[in-house]
Amino acid sequence: MTASSTRRTTAAHSRLAALGAIAVAGTLMLTGCGDQTKDNGSDSGTTTTAPLADKLPKSIRDKGVIKVGSDIAYAPVEFKDNAGKTVGIDPDLAAAMGKQLGVDFQFENGTFDTLITGLRSKRYDIAMSAMTDTKDRQEGIDSDTGKKVGEGVDFVDYFTAGVSIYTKKGDDQGIKTWSDLCGKKIVLQRGTVSEDLAKAESKKCPKGKKIAIEPFDNDQQAQTRLRAGGADAGSSDFPVAAYAVKTSGGGKDFELVGEQVEAAPYGIAVAKNQTQLRDALKAALDAIIDNGEYEKIMKKWGVTDGAIDEATINGGK
Structure with a gap:
């Protein structure tokens, strides 16, 4: 993490x-x-x-x-x-x-x-x-x-x-990079580099289009929130995000977007x-x-x- x-x-x-x-x-x-x-x-x-x-x-x-x-x-x-x-x-x-x-x-x-x-x-x-x-x-x-x-x-x-972004499958909303999250909501685990990156990126966003960040105690809670439609994207370390994409809903819930960063x-x-x-x-x-x-x-x-x-x-x- x-x-x-x-x-x-x-x-x-x-x-x-x-x-x-x-x-x-x-x-x-x-x-x-x-x-x-x-x-x-x-x-x-x-x-x-x-x-x-x-x-x-x-x-x-x-x-x-x-x-x-x-x-x-x-x-x-x-x-x-x-x-x-x-x-x-x-x-x-x-x-x-x-x-x-x-x-x-x-x-x-x-x-x-x-x-x-x-x-x-x-x-x-x-x-x-x-x-x-x-x-x-x-x-x-x-x-x-x-x-x-x-x-x-x-x-x-x-x-x-490294760190990855993932979205609901078939609904990436044009998100490919961290800058694409401006004006959107992301879920992630509290105290992680994903949270650090989101906070840092939000400071760069135009006025009125900051990133809404919702942190959770663990990554599974963040995934549940995204799965239910409560956010636009999620972020976690690449192996964790990739595993969630592969296994959640039999591979039907999520998709990875963009490249992993901060290896x-x-x-x-x-x-x-x-x-x-x-x-x-x-x-x-x-x-x-x-x-x-x-x-x-x-x-x-x-x-x-x-x-x-x-x-x-x-x-x-």
Whole structure:
């Protein structure tokens, strides 16, 4: 996700794979979920023979668990399947990394704009939720006000994605670019880069033709509003928008319009004082890139064009 101080996108890179590839996951329908519910969404399995276990802080090795703050309503990155299990790109990556580190990654659901606060209060050990690595987040800056609101976080970058606009199918109203939204209404998830982009674009619109922005706690609520005719367009990260276009109403509800913009890295957020944990996560991510598990996960979810070759710390701009 993308956001004011917490976005899911920013510096140019590659495009994601074609929509048809995302259909691999198309049989899984998006379902809602309550805030702050726990879910052991990974099946990594604790093992004393894990090759990178000694890189973790002893406190986490002793617990055998890494608590993950995540907004589990963002298919195909993380969401609940019909059986209520947490699935998606992030849980699969976490499970593979867990095998390297000898711990379970325990996903705990929370609204996206509270995840860094939860990390700061030690509710979570990490936040992994399609969160875009940005300088503002690294430095604890509120991008709306430019004021410092916290100590910031470090990121271990693991994927690249851009932001897309989508409309009701067959009713794009001439919307192809962000400037075409002037005088129209857009729905999106609160605290994301989509909201940042909409606010920035609205300032450029002619007087009396500002963009009406309606934010929601999660992307599914925004989709529901657009589906019901309550807005002209919606916006979210490309893999999420593409998945919604492919699956909602059997592919009959929405269509993508224009090009994705603001391509930037997704990062696993870690508290600034947890450098050992940060470095262990980087080592685990590099290990699954090297052994081919990372590529298998990218192919499974049809997002190989967003794949990276090497983990990076704080690569966001």
